[in-house]
Amino acid sequence: MSDSPLIDSLAAAVEARPDDLTLRLHLAELLVGAGRGAEAIGHAAQVLAREPGNATAQQLMTSALSGPAHTPAPAAPTPPPAAPTPPPARDQGVDWAALEEDLGDIVPPRFSHEPEPVRGHDDRTFDVEKSTITLADVGGMQEVKKRLDISFLGPLKNPKLRSLFGKSLRGGLLLYGPPGCGKTFLARAVAGEMGAAFISLSITDVLNMWVGSSERNLHDLFQSARGHAPCVLFLDEIDALGHKRSQLNSSSMRTVVNQLLTELDGVDGNNDGVFVLAATNAPWDIDSALRRPGRLDRTLLVLPPDKPARAAILQYHLRDRPVAGVDLDRVADATENCSGADLAHVCETAAEFAMRDSIATGEIRMINQQDMLAAVREVRPSTDGWFATARNVAMFANESGEYDDLAAYLKKRKKR
Structure with a gap:
């Protein structure tokens, strides 16, 4: 209880109705007049927390903070002013930083500051997985498994024979075929068979509107794979990232292809232990430089399941x-x-x-x-449209013989 019955009554009413801001402001005004600024501060702060622009609460807060409790006593008495002085303007002569520190347990801070972001730097993280599936989980596809064993798994499991025959693990394997035939599943199975980490990349992980950002994203991806070696790096829809540069109108996309070539060569890092698998539905759209020895130099046709x-x-x-x-x-x-x-x-x-x-x-x-x-x-097979395009490629664009396996399949199935 205090010496003011009115203040006591208003305090009880505010306690019963804490959301009545008008009543709370009236109580704060009486507390300021009674020289009880510390109590007034708490009530004004409650109003400002709900209505930050409330002018009455702001004025009461300033008056309470500028009252006798926070103003040093004068060294000698001074004559009273000739006329009443208006209350000081908001923030004038008030050390808000010091008051926030002193009254932090009563008044919430006036402003909340977020850490300033560092411009031009983005710590990218890639999903590094441990595949739980192996080639035993892939039904059928014996020819595909045989090629995978020759290209990757056999040399990896027999390091002495690999050294004897001078078999390098550099380079990559390009999986191509109709959509929906399990190229991604096969890549995960290879990672599981090897006990290696697995990182899957799509075009959305790389391309960025800012100049140079796409190239940096690609470099960061390969660096992440090198840091988790042995690692299977799966480049999905490689034709979108490695399209023929002669058909690209955008200079920025051409530089992305150049960056991909640099990373595959391991110019900026050692690619030992990084096994690159790429997948595409349109191998004929891939830049020929990507398929030279040491890069995606081995090709595997993934056909509809047998x-x-x-x-x-x-x-x-x-x-x-x-x-x-x-x-x-x-x-x-x-x-x-x-x-x-x-x-x-x-x-x-x-x-x-x-x-x-x-x-x-x-x-x-x-x-x-x-x-x-x-x-x-x-449900009609979705592969028919792909085979219509592939038939033209196998018939009229197979001078190098790189699509001989496709041509043999088409002939066997009488699709020519």
Whole structure:
């Protein structure tokens, strides 16, 4: 209790109604008049926290902070002024920094300052993964696995033989083929087989609107891979980053291609232990310099999954769904030339058929063979368009023989 019943009553009312700012301001005004500036400061601060532009609260705060509690006593009495002096202007003669330090437990700081960002510097971090899948998890594709073993895995697992035959681990492997056929999955499986770190790069991780930033991003990526060696660095959609420079109208994109060539050569760092895998749907659009020896010098055609692979993919996508009487071999026979993505869509469509019937009849039924075959008839292979383009390349742009494996496949499947 104080010697002012009015102040005590207002304090009790404010405690009961803490959001009544008008009542709180009235109490603060009475406290300032009673010389109880420290208490007034707390109430004015509460109002300013809710309404930073409240002029009455600002004036009361200034008056309370400039009161006797914060003004040094004069050395000798001075005559009173002839006329009342107006209250000092806001911030005039008040050391706000010192007061914030002294009253920090009562009044919140006036301004909050964020750390100033450092211009021109960006500590980029890349997702470095440890792949848990191996080539054993890749269904079928025996020829692809054989080529991968010869190119990467065999020399890595047999260092003495590698040294005897002078086999270098430098260079990279280019995976190409129709979209949705598992090129990214294969790259992860290679990393898991090697027990190596895995970093996946897409065009959005590199390209930047600022001059020089894309090249720096690319350099940072390779530096991260070198720092985590042994590491599989997977460059997805390499045709977007390494497009033929003769077809580029942008000088900035040409410098990005040049930077990629420099990083593959390891000019600014040692690439030992960095295994570069790249993937593309359009190898014919890649700059020829990227495919010279020591860079992406080995090429592997990743075709639509063969029958064992199709059966494994179908089984994978049906594993958590209610299934009864599905003949995977028969469905696999009916899905030739389908990509892995197409097969996932077949399973999704079959599930929709069974769910639709369950809703219509009110009785839940399993996904059956009829659902799967109906879905196969509805989902057309997405690889047909790619093979139409690839056929022209294999027929009219294969002077160097780099697409002989594609030409052989097309001939075998009678797609010419």
